[in-house]
Amino acid sequence: xxxxxxxxxxxxxxxxxxxxxxxxxxxxxxxxxxxxxxxxxxxxxxxxxxxxxxxxxxxxxxxxxxxxxxxxxxxxxxxxxxxxxxxxxxxxxxxxxxxxxxxxxxxxxxxxxx
Amino acid sequence: xxxxxxxxxxxxxxxxxxxxxxxxxxxxxxxxxxxxxxxxxxxxxxxxxxxxxxxxxxxxxxxxxxxxxxxxxxxxxxxxxxxxxxxxxxxxxxxxxxxxxxxxxxxxxxxxx
Numbered sequence: 001x002x003x004x005x006x007x008x009x010x011x012x013x014x015x016x017x018x019x020x021x022x023x024x025x026x027x028x029x030x031x032x033x034x035x036x037x038x039x040x041x042x043x044x045x046x047x048x049x050x051x052x053x054x055x056x057x058x059x060x061x062x063x064x065x066x067x068x069x070x071x072x073x074x075x076x077x078x079x080x081x082x083x084x085x086x087x088x089x090x091x092x093x094x095x096x097x098x099x100x101x102x103x104x105x106x107x108x109x110x111x112x113x114x
Numbered sequence: 115x116x117x118x119x120x121x122x123x124x125x126x127x128x129x130x131x132x133x134x135x136x137x138x139x140x141x142x143x144x145x146x147x148x149x150x151x152x153x154x155x156x157x158x159x160x161x162x163x164x165x166x167x168x169x170x171x172x173x174x175x176x177x178x179x180x181x182x183x184x185x186x187x188x189x190x191x192x193x194x195x196x197x198x199x200x201x202x203x204x205x206x207x208x209x210x211x212x213x214x215x216x217x218x219x220x221x222x223x224x225x226x227x
Contacts, residue, residue, distance in 0.1 A: 033214065042219040043158070043203060056214060058115075091157065100146035100165060100209030105157040 004106035025094030116141040120218025137204035146209040
């Protein structure tokens with residue numbers, strides 16, 4: 001596609017429910033990142049995929065958060081048993097395989113836990 | 115790992131004035147330093163980047179300087195305009211394979227007409 005695509009754009013869920021957020025990176029980009037941005041805050045690193053290597057999960061805040069990347073392309077971020085503090089915008093970004101190239105961001109998924 | 119600190123957190127300038135945002139980093143192996151601009155409700159977008167083999171780079175009204183010895187880099191915006199109002203993020207990465215970006219905490223720039 002022309003850019004990084006995320007779905008859904010907005011998600012409202014009840015506390016305790018599981019949610020899945022999807023990211024479709026730019027074709028050919030082997031690096032994929034997930035960030036969380038709370039209102040008015042910075043970019044909190046969550047997880048990083050690079051090709052076929054084991055992902056860097058060091059930013060996941062709890063074991064309720066997990067992510068996978070199938071076939072080196074689409075990624076899904078799953079949050080189990082959502083809590084109100086999970087409410088934020090979840091941003092996905094992708095880049096070519098080296099860390100010195102531009103990372104392109106998706107438009108984000110705004111998650112609201114009520 | 116890398117630690118990127120960014121200052122100030124908020125900056126208010128009069129239209130036409132200059133704005134400077136500063137970042138420091140901790141990993142001497144970092145060699146790629148991009149700056150992203152995020153307008154309200156939009157995604158972050160790259161506005162300029164610099165690699166460690168240069169000390170300064172300019173693109174019209176924006177410039178970035180890098181001091182590898184001191185491990186700091188800065189974004190300079192001259193002749194600011196209201197449309198420059200946004201949140202700016204600096205970042206650092208090592209630029210090698212299997213690498214990730216470390217972002218600063220962001221600076222909210224407000225350009226007053």
